[in-house]
Amino acid sequence: MIKPLYSAATYLATPALLGYLAWRSRREPAYRQYIGERFGLRGPSAPRDALWIHAASVGEVQAMSALVRACQQRYPERPIVISTMTPSGADHVRRLFGTGVSAALLPFDQPHAMRHFVRQLSPRLAVIMEMEWWPNLFGCLRADAVPVVMANARLSERSARRYRRLPGLMREMLGTPRVISAQTRADADRLIRLGAPGDRVVVDGNLKFDASGSMDxxxxxxxxxxxxxxxxxxxxxxxxxxxxxxxxxxxxxxxxxxxxxxxxxxxxxxxxxxxxxxxxxxxxxxxxxxxxxxxxxxxxxxxxxxxxxxxxxxxxxxxxxxxxxxxxxxxxxxxxxxxxxxxxxxxxxxxxxxxxxxxxxxxxxxxxxxxxxxxxxxxxxxxxxxxxxxxxxxxxxxxxxxxHAGAGERLLSRLGPLLRGDR
The missing domain is CATH 3.40.50.2000 (Glycogen Phosphorylase B;)
Structure with missing residues (x-):
C-alpha cells in the first residue's frame, strides 16, 4: 500500500519539483539543461551493458574515484556510466575521468522516469553509493533483473529510527541488492535490523579512506x-x-x-x-x-x-x-x-x-x-x-x-563475478 501512495506523491510533487529546478537554475543555469532527463523525457546518452554507478553529488563521486580507476584497469572492455543528482556532480565526473566515463543525471523517482532510464541504460551491474535509496529505482532494477550492489552503505541510528516507520518498503528495497557493502559493523547491524538479508550484508570499510589517497x-x-x-x-x-x-x-x-x-x-x-x-x-x-x-x-x-x-x-x-x-x-x-x-x-x-x-x-x-x-x-x-x-x-x-585503506579492493572483488556473469 505504501509504494503506490509514494509513487502517486512523486507525481503530485511535479509542480514543486519544477519550481525547485527553476529556483536552482537562477544561480546554477546547468539545472535548466537537464530538466528533460530529470522527468524521463530524455534518456541518458550513455553506452548500454555498462557498469553503472550512482553517486549523489561531488562528495560521493570523489569517494568512489579510486574504485572507478581500479575498475577501468581491471575491466578495460567494460564501459562505465556514473549518474548523479546534481549538475555539479556530473561536472566532477567529467573533470576526474574525462571521456573515459559517461556522466548522466538520475531522474526524479517517478515510476515512468525511472523505468525509461533503467531500460535505456540496460546496465550489466548497478552500484548504488551510500544512502541513495529510491523505491522506484530499486523496483525497476528488480523488475529488469539488473544485479545491484549497495556500496559504502551507512546508516546512522537517527536515520534508522525514521526508516523503521516504513518496514515493508524498507524490506523490499533492502532485499534487492545482491551485496550490501557496509562501512562498519554498526552500519551492517542496523541495516539487517531494518530488513536487509543477513547473508548479503558484508563489512568492507569506508571507500573514503581509499579516495583520500588521491592528491594533487x-x-x-x-x-x-x-x-x-x-x-x-x-x-x-x-x-x-x-x-x-x-x-x-x-x-x-x-x-x-x-x-x-x-x-x-x-x-x-x-x-x-x-x-x-x-x-x-x-x-x-x-x-x-x-x-x-x-x-x-x-x-x-x-x-x-x-x-x-x-x-x-x-x-x-x-x-x-x-x-x-x-x-x-x-x-x-x-x-x-x-x-x-x-x-x-x-x-x-x-x-x-x-x-x-x-x-x-x-x-x-x-x-x-x-x-x-x-x-x-x-x-x-x-x-x-x-x-x-x-x-x-x-x-x-x-x-x-x-x-584503514583497502575498502575499494575488497568491494572490487565482489563486483567481479557480477560483471563477468550473465544476468
Whole structure:
C-alpha cells in the first residue's frame, strides 16, 4: 500500500519539483539543461551493458574515484556510466575521468522516469553509493533483473529510527541488492535490523579512506605559493548556512594572535558562494574569490573557494582544517580528506553521519571537537602556534588513513563475478 501512495506523491510533487529546478537554475543555469532527463523525457546518452554507478553529488563521486580507476584497469572492455543528482556532480565526473566515463543525471523517482532510464541504460551491474535509496529505482532494477550492489552503505541510528516507520518498503528495497557493502559493523547491524538479508550484508570499510589517497600535490604547492608561503592558513571546508558567521567570528579572534592569517573558506554548496562573499564583505574583510581574483590572493584575509571539485587538494595548501556541517546539526562532512594531507582536524559536535570515523580520529589524537566560535578560535589558534603539535596530530591522522585503506579492493572483488556473469 505504501509504494503506490509514494509513487502517486512523486507525481503530485511535479509542480514543486519544477519550481525547485527553476529556483536552482537562477544561480546554477546547468539545472535548466537537464530538466528533460530529470522527468524521463530524455534518456541518458550513455553506452548500454555498462557498469553503472550512482553517486549523489561531488562528495560521493570523489569517494568512489579510486574504485572507478581500479575498475577501468581491471575491466578495460567494460564501459562505465556514473549518474548523479546534481549538475555539479556530473561536472566532477567529467573533470576526474574525462571521456573515459559517461556522466548522466538520475531522474526524479517517478515510476515512468525511472523505468525509461533503467531500460535505456540496460546496465550489466548497478552500484548504488551510500544512502541513495529510491523505491522506484530499486523496483525497476528488480523488475529488469539488473544485479545491484549497495556500496559504502551507512546508516546512522537517527536515520534508522525514521526508516523503521516504513518496514515493508524498507524490506523490499533492502532485499534487492545482491551485496550490501557496509562501512562498519554498526552500519551492517542496523541495516539487517531494518530488513536487509543477513547473508548479503558484508563489512568492507569506508571507500573514503581509499579516495583520500588521491592528491594533487602540485596544485596545492602552487596555491600555497600564490597565497604566501610564510602565512599561516586555516581552511574551513564544506561549511553550511549558519556556520559561516561562527567561522568568521572565530577568524577575527584568531587574528589577534596571528594577524597575517588567511582563511580559506569553502562553502559546501555552489549556490551560496555569493551569499558568503557578501557576508564577508559586510564584516569588512578583504576577500578574494579563487575563480577570478588570483592577483589579489596574497593580500586577502579570506580566500573564497568558489570552484568545484578542488577541495580534496585545497587542504594541501592549509595548516589546520575545520570541517563543516558539524557546528549545525547536519551530521558533518568528509574529514578524511584533510586527515590524508596530514592536517589536524577540528570538528563541531554534530558528526552523526561519521560516528565511527570521528571516534577513530579522536582516539588517535588526530581530531578535536568544539561547540562554538570561541572554542573553535582557541583550538585553531593553539594549533597554529605549535608546529610540533600540528605535525604530531597530522602524522597520526595520515597513519590512521593508511591503516584503514583497502575498502575499494575488497568491494572490487565482489563486483567481479557480477560483471563477468550473465544476468
Amino acid at each position: 600535490r602540485e596544485s596545492a604547492r602552487g596555491l600555497r605559493h600564490d597565497i604566501g608561503s610564510a602565512r599561516p592558513v586555516w581552511i574551513a571546508a564544506s561549511t553550511r548556512g549558519n556556520e559561516e558567521p561562527a567561522v568568521l567570528d572565530a577568524f577575527r579572534m584568531i587574528q589577534k594572535d596571528h594577524p597575517d592569517l588567511l582563511l580559506l573558506l569553502a562553502p559546501r554548496h555552489a549556490d551560496r558562494f555569493d551569499e558568503v562573499e557578501h557576508l564577508c564583505q559586510a564584516r569588512g574583510l578583504r576577500l578574494a574569490r579563487r575563480s577570478r581574483d588570483s592577483a589579489g590572493m596574497a593580500d586577502a584575509e579570506v580566500l573564497l573557494a568558489d570552484t568545484l571539485g578542488e577541495l580534496p587538494w585545497l587542504y594541501g595548501a592549509a595548516d589546520v582544517a575545520f570541517v563543516g556541517g558539524s557546528l549545525v546539526p547536519l551530521g558533518g562532512q568528509n574529514m578524511l580528506e584533510p586527515a590524508a594531507w596530514g592536517l589536524p582536524v577540528v570538528l563541531g559536535p554534530h558528526t552523526f553521519n561519521f560516528t565511527e570515523v570521528v571516534k577513530q580520529l579522536t582516539a588517535a589524537g588526530a581530531a578535536e571537537s568544539v561547540s562554538n566560535a570561541a572554542e573553535l578560535a582557541r583550538t585553531v589558534s593553539r594549533l597554529l602556534s605549535d608546529p610540533q603539535e600540528r605535525a604530531n596530530g597530522g602524522g597520526r591522522a595520515q597513519s590512521l588513513v593508511a591503516r
